[in-house]
Amino acid sequence: MEFFECVEKRYSCRSYQDRPVEEEKLERIMEAARLAPSAANRQEWRFITVTDAEKRRRLAEIANNQSFLAEAPVVIAACAAGGEHVMTCGQRSYPIDVAIALEHVALAAADLGLGTCWIGAFKEGPAKELLGVPGEARIVQLMPLGYPADSPRPKTRLHLDEIWMREEWR
Numbered sequence: 001m002e003f004f005e006c007v008e009k010r011y012s013c014r015s016y017q018d019r020p021v022e023e024e025k026l027e028r029i030m031e032a033a034r035l036a037p038s039a040a041n042r043q044e045w046r047f048i049t050v051t052d053a054e055k056r057r058r059l060a061e062i063a064n065n066q067s068f069l070a071e072a073p074v075v076i077a078a079c080a081a082g083g084e085h086v087m088t089c090g091q092r093s094y095p096i097d098v099a100i101a102l103e104h105v106a107l108a109a110a111d112l113g114l115g116t117c118w119i120g121a122f123k124e125g126p127a128k129e130l131l132g133v134p135g136e137a138r139i140v141q142l143m144p145l146g147y148p149a150d151s152p153r154p155k156t157r158l159h160l161d162e163i164w165m166r167e168e169w170r
């Protein structure tokens with residue numbers, strides 16, 4: 001799929017078919033995550049793919065009962081290994097690095113005909129306990145992955161001239 005078509009095709013999928021994700025597709029998607037850029041090439045991201053039905057049900061509960069997490073055959077927990085590295089610009093690198101890699105996941109999935117949805121509405125403590133994530137590590141986001149059972153909606157976005165300034169903030 002052409003890149004811009006893939007960007008347009010990705011949407012937040014909130015309903016999934018009862019159909020497993022092929023291992024080859026999962027491997028290609030995780031390879032897309034691995035190739036993402038990161039601050040000083042720290043690669044602090046770690047990913048847990050959850051297929052166990054009971055764990056997915058618990059993750060859905062932990063994520064404000066967003067039941068489509070249990071529906072999806074795979075839920076990815078996008079984690080950071082730890083480290084409080086702060087860049088010169090003052091931003092912590094790990095949430096940015098994990099987010100870049102996770103968007104690679106979302107775009108690669110779209111390219112392969114799979115749906116995803118970013119999930120920030122979850123309680124990190126119980127999710128860490130469920131998945132055995134150690135104290136210093138963080139779960140940055142969750143992401144269900146599977147064949148869509150819904151359809152994309154039209155994108156609601158600000159116009160380009162509302163977000164794009166030239167030369168200075170206006």
Ligand SMILES: Cc1cc2nc3c(=O)[nH]c(=O)nc-3n(C[C@H](O)[C@H](O)[C@H](O)COP(=O)(O)O)c2cc1C
Nearest residue numbers: 010011012013014066117118119120121122141155
């Ligand atoms: C960091 C982040 C967290 C999000 N958390 C959730 C969530 O917990 N539940 C949900 O249904 N959608 C969540 N979304 C999806 C957004 O609502 C969605 O991306 C936005 O409305 C634009 O729609 P689209 O993804 O279909 O283009 C999240 C998106 C991002 C980027």
